[in-house]
Structures are given as C-alpha cells and as structure tokens.
Amino acid sequence: MTKLLITEITRMGPAFCVIGLQRERNGIRSVRPVTATANSWMHFAYHRGDVLECDLAPFSGSRPHVEDRASTRGFRKESAVPEPEVVTYLRKAEIAGSLEDLFGCVLHENKTGSGLFAKPPDAKRSVCGTVTQNLRLELCANVLRATLALPSGEVLRDLPVVDRDWRDFIKAALAISRGANRLARLERFLDSQFQCKVLSCPHHFIRLGLTRPYHDRCWLMLDTLIPLPKDDWLEEF
Amino acid sequence: MASTKDATHWRRLVEECFRREAGAEAPVSDPAQDLIETGVLDSMGWVNFVRALESASGLSELGARLTERTPSFESIFQVFSEAKADSPSAGATLAEAGRAATRACAILRSSCAVVGSRTIPSDEIDRAFGMPEGKLRLRAGIESLAYATESENELTLGVRAAQQALQAAACGAQELDWIIATSETHRNYPSLSAQLHSQLLARETCGALDVGGACLGLLNGLAMAQGFIASGQAHTIAVITSDVHSRIFKPGRVRGEFGGLFGDGASAFLLRAKNDSTPQHAYALGEFFFGCAGQYAGAIRVSDAPNGTLDVHFDGEALSRAAITRMEKVILDVELRSGLRRSSAQGLATHQPNPRLVTLLAKQLGLAADKFPSVARIFGNLGSSTCGVALDAILQSARSLYASRSGPIFLASLGPGLLFGGGWLIPA
Numbered sequence: 001m002t003k004l005l006i007t008e009i010t011r012m013g014p015a016f017c018v019i020g021l022q023r024e025r026n027g028i029r030s031v032r033p034v035t036a037t038a039n040s041w042m043h044f045a046y047h048r049g050d051v052l053e054c055d056l057a058p059f060s061g062s063r064p065h066v067e068d069r070a071s072t073r074g075f076r077k078e079s080a081v082p083e084p085e086v087v088t089y090l091r092k093a094e095i096a097g098s099l100e101d102l103f104g105c106v107l108h109e110n111k112t113g114s115g116l117f118a119k120p121p122d123a124k125r126s127v128c129g130t131v132t133q134n135l136r137l138e139l140c141a142n143v144l145r146a147t148l149a150l151p152s153g154e155v156l157r158d159l160p161v162v163d164r165d166w167r168d169f170i171k172a173a174l175a176i177s178r179g180a181n182r183l184a185r186l187e188r189f190l191d192s193q194f195q196c197k198v199l200s201c202p203h204h205f206i207r208l209g210l211t212r213p214y215h216d217r218c219w220l221m222l223d224t225l226i227p228l229p230k231d232d233w234l235e236e237f
Numbered sequence: 238m239a240s241t242k243d244a245t246h247w248r249r250l251v252e253e254c255f256r257r258e259a260g261a262e263a264p265v266s267d268p269a270q271d272l273i274e275t276g277v278l279d280s281m282g283w284v285n286f287v288r289a290l291e292s293a294s295g296l297s298e299l300g301a302r303l304t305e306r307t308p309s310f311e312s313i314f315q316v317f318s319e320a321k322a323d324s325p326s327a328g329a330t331l332a333e334a335g336r337a338a339t340r341a342c343a344i345l346r347s348s349c350a351v352v353g354s355r356t357i358p359s360d361e362i363d364r365a366f367g368m369p370e371g372k373l374r375l376r377a378g379i380e381s382l383a384y385a386t387e388s389e390n391e392l393t394l395g396v397r398a399a400q401q402a403l404q405a406a407a408c409g410a411q412e413l414d415w416i417i418a419t420s421e422t423h424r425n426y427p428s429l430s431a432q433l434h435s436q437l438l439a440r441e442t443c444g445a446l447d448v449g450g451a452c453l454g455l456l457n458g459l460a461m462a463q464g465f466i467a468s469g470q471a472h473t474i475a476v477i478t479s480d481v482h483s484r485i486f487k488p489g490r491v492r493g494e495f496g497g498l499f500g501d502g503a504s505a506f507l508l509r510a511k512n513d514s515t516p517q518h519a520y521a522l523g524e525f526f527f528g529c530a531g532q533y534a535g536a537i538r539v540s541d542a543p544n545g546t547l548d549v550h551f552d553g554e555a556l557s558r559a560a561i562t563r564m565e566k567v568i569l570d571v572e573l574r575s576g577l578r579r580s581s582a583q584g585l586a587t588h589q590p591n592p593r594l595v596t597l598l599a600k601q602l603g604l605a606a607d608k609f610p611s612v613a614r615i616f617g618n619l620g621s622s623t624c625g626v627a628l629d630a631i632l633q634s635a636r637s638l639y640a641s642r643s644g645p646i647f648l649a650s651l652g653p654g655l656l657f658g659g660g661w662l663i664p665a
Contacts, residue, residue, distance in 0.1 A: 099532060106555070109532065109562045111569070112257045113285025116532065140300030141287045141308060143280050155531025158288065160281060174305065183305055219281060 010162040015040035033071040064123030087203040095129045098152035114158035117217040126210040146222040169229035189237040254289040268311040293573040343466040345520045346507045349401035350629035352383035353501035366493025378592030382500040382617035384483040391423040394503035395479035402505040410437040414471035415444040419454030421620040453652035454621030460525040479503035480620035495551045500617025504625025525660035533559040533655035567649040567659035583644040584631035589613035
C-alpha cells in the first residue's frame with residue numbers, strides 16, 4: 001500500500017491528471033497514478049493536500065513520464081495536510097531554478113507560435129517545481145495562459161495553465177450569474193490583486209509539467225499554482 | 238478602396254498564420270466553423286494561431302478580445318473590424334496608424350562600412366588564446382579577423398564610416414539633425430555619440446543619442462531615426478555603429494572560444510525624410526519590430542569581475558540554438574508582416590554570430606548562402622556593426638543593378654537578453 005500526498009490535479013480535456021508525492025528512503029518524489037487503460041481519470045473526487053492510500057504497480061512509464069505508476073485499486077482518503085505544509089514537501093521533491101534543470105534537457109522554442117517544448121527522449125522527468133520570481137496569468141482566446149520568471153532570470157512565456165482549481169476559478173469568474181463586464185473585471189483582477197495575492201503569499205510555489213508526446217513534442221504547462229484560488233476572491237471583483 | 242485593400246491584407250495574414258499552424262495544405266473552411274470543436278485545431282494550436290496573428294498584425298490584444306467568442310475565422314475578422322472602429326485614428330488600429338505614419342517616410346540615402354586595418358588569420362588568434370590551431374576556422378568557420386590598429390578605436394572607425402557616408406550623399410555634417418550611435422564596446426564618457434558629434438563638426442543643435450542593444454543596436458538606431466523623421470522632429474540623421482572588441486576580449490581576460498570570435502568594425506547610414514527627389518538606388522525604411530525572448534537570458538552574460546577581468550558566461554551551444562531558432566522566427570515574421578517573399582530579397586542583413594550559423598540559417602530558410610554577405614567569415618563577429626557591414630554590402634551590390642531589378646532587404650538581429658528585432662527596406 002502506498003501513501004500519496006496529492007499535489008497536482010490538472011485538466012486534460014474532459015479528464016484529470018493526478019500527481020502526488022511519495023516518501024522514499026532517500027527523500028520524496030513525484031508519482032503519477034494512472035489507470036490500467038488511460039493516463040487520466042474521468043472522475044477524481046479528492047483535493048490537493050489530501051493524503052490517499054492506494055496500490056501502485058511497480059513499473060515506470062516511458063520517458064519523460066517516468067513518474068507513471070498503474071493504480072491497481074481505488075483511493076482511500078487517510079488525512080489531509082494544509083497548503084503551506086504541501087509546499088514544504090514539494091520543496092523537498094523535484095525542484096529547479098533554471099530552464100535547463102527543469103526537466104534535465106534542452107527546451108525548444110515553438111518557431112511558429114508560442115510556448116516551449118521538450119523532445120521526449122531528452123527529458124528526464126515530466127514534472128518539476130520552482131519558485132517563480134514573477135507570474136502573470138492572462139486569457140488568450142478563451143485559454144488561460146501563464147508567463148513567469150524563473151530564479152535564473154529566464155522567462156517562460158505563454159504556458160497553458162492546466163491547474164484544475166485555477167481553471168475552475170476562471171470559469172466561475174466568467175459565469176453569467178456574475179453580471180455585466182465579467183471579462184473586464186476578471187482581467188482587472190488578474191492584472192492587479194492576483195499578483196499581490198500570489199507573490200506575497202509566503203509559500204507561493206509552482207509546478208511545471210510536460211504533456212504526453214504529441215508529434216514528438218512534449219509541451220510545457222503550468223500544472224500547479226500555489227496558493228490555490230479562494231472562493232471569496234470572487235467577491236472582490 | 239482602402240477597406241477592400243484592408244480586407245485582402247487581413248485575409249492574407251489570417252490564411253498564412255492558419256496554414257503555418259494547421260499545415261500548408263489545410264483548407265480555410267467555413268468562416269463560422271468552430272475550429273476547436275470540429276477538431277481542425279486543438280486548444281494549443283488555436284492559441285498558437287492567435288499569437289502568430291497578434292505578432293503579424295500588431296494587434297496585441299487580439300487574444301484577449303477573442304475570449305468568450307467562438308474560436309472561428311469569423312470571430313477573428315469581427316475583432317479586426319471592431320478594433321478598427323474603436324481606434325481614435327478612425328479607420329485604422331493604433332498599430333496600423335503607427336505603421337502607416339512611419340512606413341516609407343525615411344530614405345536610406347547612403348552608407349559606408351569600415352573594419353579594423355589589421356587582418357589577422359584565425360590560426361594566429363587560436364595561438365594567441367592558447368587554442369589548438371584551426372579551431373576557429375574548423376569549428377566556427379572564421380578565416381580571418383579584422384582588428385583595429387593602435388591608432389584606431391570606436392571613434393576613429395565611426396568617424397571614418399560617417400564621413401564617407403556623408404560624402405557619398407553630398408551631405409554636409411551641418412545638415413544633420415541627429416547623430417544616433419550604438420556600440421557594444423565603447424563604455425567611456427563623453428559617450429560615443431557626443432564624441433562623434435564633435436569630430437564630425439555637426440552643428441550645436443544637432444542631437445546626439447546613444448542607443449544600446451549590443452548586436453541589435455543598429456536596428457534600434459534605425460527605428461529611432463525613422464521615428465524622429467516620421468514625427469517631423471528631424472529631416473537628416475546619421476546612424477553610426479562602431480565596435481572594437483579586440484581591446485576588451487583579450488587573451489587572459491576571456492576564453493578563446495568566446496573572445497576569438499570577435500573583430501572590429503564600424504558602419505554609418507545617412508537617413509533623410511522622403512521628398513519628391515528620391516535619388517536612384519535609394520531604399521525606403523519599411524517597418525521594424527522588436528522583442529525580448531527571456532527564456533534565453535542565461536545563454537550569454539558578460540559583467541565586470543572585481544579582479545578587473547570580465548566575467549563571461551557563454552553557453553555556446555544554447556546560444557547557437559537560440560540564435561538560429563529566433564532569427565528564423567524573426568525572418569518569417571518579416572515575411573508575414575511585409576508580404577515580401579524572402580526569396581525575392583536582394584539580401585539579408587542579419588546578425589552573424591559566426592559563419593557556421595549563417596550557413597545553417599540559410600539552409601533552414603531554404604535560401605542561397607550568398608544572400609547573406611560574408612562578414613563574420615572574413616572580419617569576425619563585429620557586434621552591432623555586423624548587421625551594418627552586411628547591410629552596406631547589400632546596398633553596394635544593389636547599386637550595381639538597374640534600380641528596377643533590386644529587391645527588398647531583410648533585417649534581423651539579436652542581442653543578449655535575448656533581444657530580437659527585425660525589419661525591412663524596400664527600393665524607394
């Protein structure tokens with residue numbers, strides 16, 4: 001039986017991808033439970049910070065998704081830890097401060113558009129944490145994107161944001177029930193209070209991930225942004 | 238008439254950007270079709286398409302305006318027409334209005350390039366830096382380097398280039414309204430532009446301005462000059478580049494793999510407001526665009542170390558990769574924005590980190606290598622003057638042709654940061 005601290009719940013189309021931290025003899029590492037038939041879960045009722053009991057088959061996924069483990073039975077919630085403590089553990093797992101160290105490989109620029117990608121055989125892992133020096137979220141043609149500065153001074157531009165809670169927050173912010181000028185109000189929030197709320201949070205932290213290979217490219221995405229959004233922030237704009 | 242022209246322009250941009258994302262053969266289907274829902278593009282592809290359009294159209298808020306709309310061609314055209322209606326300049330977006338105001342208002346009247354008077358075979362530089370003989374030639378493709386003599390420096394080289402450019406246009410220095418200088422090696426005061434002002438005997442009310450950007454400096458300078466002319470602040474401007482690396486990147490101070498790439502040179506360009514009497518073989522400045530790709534910021538960093546040496550962080554491999562990818566992207570953007578085919582170019586005046594990369598870039602772009610003048614191979618990387626010396630070489634070659642046969646000139650350069658910029662010149 002494995003105990004997993006859930007740190008990532010990301011949206012992959014209609015499904016969810018889940019990553020947790022597993023304690024090992026030499027430290028803490030990321031593990032991605034997958035089903036026997038798919039890499040994602042159609043339903044996942046748990047939250048970040050939940051400690052789940054599960055059974056994971058001891059096999060590693062192919063590069064760069066070496067964190068994959070097949071889940072052989074369902075999850076059972078054992079306990080939960082608060083957000084700052086989750087970050088304490090995340091800081092002990094995979095972490096990097098520069099572009100090349102993120103996935104242990106060179107990241108390439110998309111020549112015809114935006115975003116960055118890794119070549120599947122080159123990347124040594126598919127998830128990594130970092131403390132961003134600055135972060136901006138924006139909506140581009142209905143899609144939430146992030147631009148952030150790494151401790152090395154390098155900038156990652158226009159990454160898709162797949163964090164479930166942040167995506168849900170944006171969706172809630174744009175709900176028709178919230179009245180007029182929803183988009184303008186959300187944009188104003190993202191351009192002002194958002195930065196203050198996130199960067200002034202003493203335990204702010206992000207996790208970046210790589211997509212599954214698609215045409216021999218694994219695209220960078222923002223998997224997790226901590227602090228997670230609070231429902232009462234919606235009352236502020 | 239103008240609106241038909243605009244519609245054709247937008248349609249071309251949309252179709253080209255779409256095909257870059259969806260494939261060259263992809264049909265531009267029903268305008269109302271939801272491109273994501275119907276699987277034509279996934280959400281990543283849709284954003285790529287929109288970002289490419291933002292870059293090509295100059296409408297940077299396109300993505301934001303498309304939020305809460307169907308991802309379709311129809312939505313894009315709607316946003317274009319709304320942006321136009323919203324613009325205070327009635328009939329054009331801000332970006333369009335700016336472009337219309339600056340486009341073809343400045344003529345590049347004359348140019349000149351000079352390099353350091355000493356020509357040193359690259360094998361000699363290998364030895365001086367303690368590297369195996371032939372390393373610069375075999376690895377980087379550099380055959381020789383132009384080094385300044387003891388009596389030459391940024392000022393003397395810059396003055397020489399400027400005087401020859403002025404003479405070629407029969408323009409007295411007293412006619413200059415601005416001197417815009419750029420150098421990645423001159424770090425003294427008075428600044429280079431002030432010293433050039435004095436040496437050229439420009440009139441006291443001629444402005445002197447130094448612009449940075451390292452190897453991107455020439456493009457920064459040309460864009461500044463174009464802006465001054467377009468705004469009516471100036472009629473005649475000299476843009477001068479000058480770089481003497483051999484005094485800074487010396488053996489013992491920096492590693493040969495870095496210091497051995499650089500030579501010394503200068504270039505000067507005389508720009509004038511366009512009027513009725515445009516001389517033969519003159520080129521008009523098209524548009525310029527700039528940016529900073531911060532993901533490459535770590536590839537090169539140079540700073541003064543406390544012990545008097547230079548602290549150089551130079552990841553040659555990462556920088557080469559970045560240079561090729563970004564230059565290709567800039568040149569594709571020049572093509573997209575200008576509507577000019579790169580195959581029709583008289584030449585490409587680009588930054589040349591080293592000759593091997595120029596060859597590779599030409600190959601990536603499917604262009605003959607001789608579209609890129611040999612600067613780095615013979616003189617080394619001249620910093621901000623590389624682009625200048627290349628541009629001068631293309632302009633000289635165009636002068637030997639009938640005016641009607643000369644083609645546009647593409648400009649593209651990079652600077653640490655990674656700063657990037659592009660633009661074009663068209664026969665006036």
